Amino acid sequence: MNPTLAKTAFGKRRGFLLFLGLLLFFCLWGLDLKLKNFGPTEAGLNVAKEFFSTAFSPALDYQSEGIPESAPPYYKKILKATWLTLKYATCGISLALPIGILMGFFASRSWWQLEGSRWSIRFFIKTSHRICKIIITAGRSIHELLWGILFISAIGTNPLSIILAIAIPYGCTLAKVFSELLDEQETQCREQLRNQGGGAFSSWLFGVFPLAFSDLISYALYRYECAIRSAAIFGFVGVQTIGYHIETATADGNINEVWTLLYALLALILVVERFSNFTRKKLTASQQSRVKSSSLETLIKNRTRNRYLKYFSIAVLNVILFSWFHSSIFPAAEWLNDDSLNSRLTTEQQWKNFNFFIQSKLTPAPVRESGNWADTLPWAKKLLFEKGFEAALLTFYIATSAMIIAWFSAIFILPWSSRALQSPNPFSVHTGISKYTGSLRYCLAAILRLLFIITRALPEYLVAFLLLRIFGTTAWPLILGLAIHNFGIVGRLGGEIIDHRDFNHTRQQLSIGGSRTKVFLFSILPSHFNRFLLYFFYRWETCIRDATILGMLGISSLGFLIDDASARNSYDQLFFYTLLGACLVMIGDIVSGIIRSRLRAA
């Protein structure tokens, strides 16, 4: 055979898939996991049985005996936990948004027009761009939970600690994605406006921003949904959100209560998710005049106005104001206050604590004793080589294997879950399928899509926490927790592609006798393979970030070391491991960034 032919027969794509498969086994091997150990332990099997058998009987009242008379009614407790989760998410996001918008703009090149401008302006623009990028990368490389631990250690358990802990990484993530969305847009409209004499900013405002607008809004809403998940997880460090109550209820063995809380969290997230979907639909809906008249008066009178944006903004503003100021606006809502957190410290004391924290607690222990900063290096070396390096490697393995599992299973499920592909007339090509099988297929697809929605709604940390009791203390629960959440995300994103793009070639293949599976394999997958890969890398970098905290559940990896250092009050070590995690995340970000920009250009 012709050697070049042989080469093309085994293409890059297949090579890459094979590489992923091998990488998965390598990671599992590195984690010392055996496939035959995959599965519940004997004790775990019983836990699982008990847990899932109570799924349909969530607690409607306290399960424990001996609840004091003074305790609030059960529904109030649930409401409050749900409210606090929502409140911290809302306050955090409302601070993150301005950060994200401002830095996102400066991190984007979509408005640049450097030719012919003075060197000083060029220098200023390029420098601010560079600085923004660095801040963004640094800010998001530390997980919000770790920001939380740092802030709580520094200024005490105070609502502001939590809000800032959400606002900083979320602001940076918003900025990063906003700038990417802006940079991804086609530039021909902007060029046209410049050709008509438009300035750099106004050509951007009218030629790029409108193209990205609906994407920007839906991403902000997606982040809000994530913030709710994060706020819930803050319960695991002592804030009284849903996560806190899930942890205590689990410890007390009140499984029915766990289910009530899970349902409350799921409901909260699904409401936001549906709302976000609805908003996107409304914002992207194109409009056509209902009347066929050409008189200006009639056209003005009969124009269809899209008031949604107005109502949407008013609603958002109200939710934000209420979250910040509810106790001063509505004194009756005082029972919603987070009493665990109202530290009685004055701002001055907090500021003092903060300074003390920065100046002495964060200082490496040997330096505190000797006063010589040169002692930092041997100290750091020791931490790195004794435990840090290995923990970072384990964290990487967990993240990578989880993502590979999630991606392959989501791609495998995709054709079965697609609305367009599983409809009785896929891509509006008649198939002659019987009504009965047609609706069966359609139902299956709907159920699978629901599965994507639910798995995506569940925070990975929470899933890992629940799975730990079933699978025992191996890395499997962490991998599965991450994989389950990302399975949902990749599934949803992939579904968006199949259902919302026009596929002439798919229709053509169906019309010459191709089956659904075939057109998925030979038309949809090849034409969007790069996009699917893009999602892989986009989620992989997030996985690494999330994996840095999963170890806090007690499995050796970076999170474990961080949790351990925090328990020993050695904040210098905590800070060191946090920075090590940040380095890992940044490496992941950079690698994924390079690959993604290559994929986009390809």
Added chain:
Amino acid sequence: MIELKEVSKSFQSTKALSGINLIIEQGERIALIGPSGSGKTTLLKLLNAQHIATDGSLKVNNIEVAKLSPKQLRIFRSDIAYIPQDLGLVPSLKVYQNVLLGKIGRFRTLSMLRKILLPSKAELTAVHEILERVGIPEKLYDTTSTLSGGQQQRVAVARALFQQPHTILADEPVSAVDPARAKSLIKLLDQISTENNLTVVMSIHNIHLAQQYFPRVVGLRQGILKIDSTDPTESELEPLFDLAHTEEIG
């Protein structure tokens, strides 16, 4: 007046235009013809300084365009309408908003924003009038992406007219409309440019339309000016589209 002296334009290794000499008086209407890849788009882009000539000089109203500062360039461009091959309409905006954007070079960002979001009755009337002239007044409030290809071309023409330029540069603006529409659109541009003494330079694939409606025809082949005539004969036109002579066929 537009004046090209020995203008050449190269992209890396390809020479898109070489040694072009051309004088266009204010109010002239010129059809630019030539096979695919002959340099029509490149020439049009030179005329409003999207590209700068590699060699030679290009003056518009006695101003050397290569020397304009960014601010001067914006003012210069706000008087020249350009309709690109891909139209450059913002698909998610309404038709009237796209037309209003024709004057983006004339207004400050904030006042442009006000016009886009809350157009006054007078502004709407002006836009509506122009849409009536191009034949799609009923699309005023429609989202631009819902229009057909030919309708979108007419929106682009409307935007150019709304700009009130002294020169209109158009890159195959009638390729997607039916022959009757193409004729009427060109007639319209003809009429408006005569009324207002506008210069029009339009690249066009249909030679018959070019001969019929344009007093002057300029023909390019492989970046060289082959024809510049007020009444080109068949024998002059033929080598331009003779496949044996053409390397690139589009």
